[in-house]
Amino acid sequence: MKKEILKQIKATVLSKKETQTIVGGYNGSFTGNCSFIICGGQQNTAGWASKPGCPTTSSGRRLYVYRPNPSLFCWQ
């Protein structure tokens, strides 16, 4: 089992970035009328941006509609 897993992960360890739970940065705040925040962590399981007319991806990352409601940040 372990060997199988290792075979599987070796290539991906080389090619993918380590998954970290907390990431930050700044990626712009407004595009047109869309207000959004990007949660770059793979673990963030928020809903996809669904505001009509708003972009859903940028630089390969997921974009989420930003709402100034603490309970809705990063996952919902």
Add this chain to the structure above:
Amino acid sequence: MKIIQSYWSKPSLQQSEDPNSRFKGGWLHQKYSFYSQALSCLSFKEFYADVELYTDQKGKELFIDALHIPYTKTHITLDAIDSYDSKLWALGKIMTYAAQNTPFIHADSDVYIWEKLPEGLTSSRLFSQNLEINFPAYQSALDDILKHFDWVPTEIINALYINKEIHAFNAGIIGGHDLDFFQLLKERVFKFIDVNSHLLHQIDVGIFNTIFEQQLGYAIAQKKQIPVQYYLDHVDSDFSQVINFHTVPFKSKYVHCIGYAKKSIFACEQLEARFKYHYPDFYLQLNQNLKTHFPNDNFESDFSNQRFEYLFTIYDWLNQTSLDGIFNTQFQLNSSVEVLQENDSYYLQYSLPQNGVLQKEELKDWLAILLYFEEPTTIKELYDELCEDEDFLKEMNKNELKNKLISFVMDKLLLLEILTVHL
């Protein structure tokens, strides 16, 4: 060397939905901005005798008179910019740099340290946290500025022409002894803003702050041929290298909770836990003062005592353990975590320790490593098996692999409780 911090109250108090604004300090809840200010001040005081605050009257009343955050000296200077747009949150920093008449280190209030900054860095002419080349935030906002503004500093245009890409420095920490540089930066920033103040509504003002502080600052240094020393050699645009709460203190001695990390429940939890762990008396005192000053607000913790106890047990262990000690410790998948097989894929199902929300994630890429921990396993065992493959090591430095594996395991242990350790 003195540490200075700045707090212009207007951006923090002005309601804004812009995630790059500083309403509530940019944090998930207002209380985290207070915890952050306190932890930042206290952590710098561990290593520096003088930690001074530059603020306005409201800031002084809040942080000094009401919350008693223990700055060694307070300067009330920032009422002078009260007429400026509250979205220009970096203006308070620019003013504060220029107010200095001796070498200084300015630290943002979302920076915390576990060791003194290198003397070679802080005694230099000009230093900052790290270089940023073509970070994604700048391009779109810069396009709008170039399109709409009446005037853009020639330093920015020349730097773009010379570098053929956007260069900037991150100012999480910034300082040095070239005080003329900071005077010039202030002059150019105020002209940049004043000439275009009627056009701010046409651009992303949140990102404009990073442009006039970090991009213009870099461009002025380049024009004046001022060498810039950097604390960190390489930082990605997601700043993962500076938000390593999970490798404090055995590897990370510096955390900058930058940008949208302030909106992460994981970062807010680690901030509160570290504050409560390192300064338990002041944590209680601050919360009491907050309840007195803001009687209508709730300052109960979002996290359970059980969760804090878990974290503090791990923190205690990390305080006493070396990197090699962690490397040789057995970790195992938490018994509450379920590994599900659906078709040809594996999934991990677990509850977030911060709020109990159920998560289900496919075990692919780096996450597939977690399968290895179905049985008690050390990071060294995993590392040794990976290192047996010579082809693998052609592409990956051994030390880099070791550090990445430790970071990965500690992230899943500390932040998510997917892994457990028997202490």
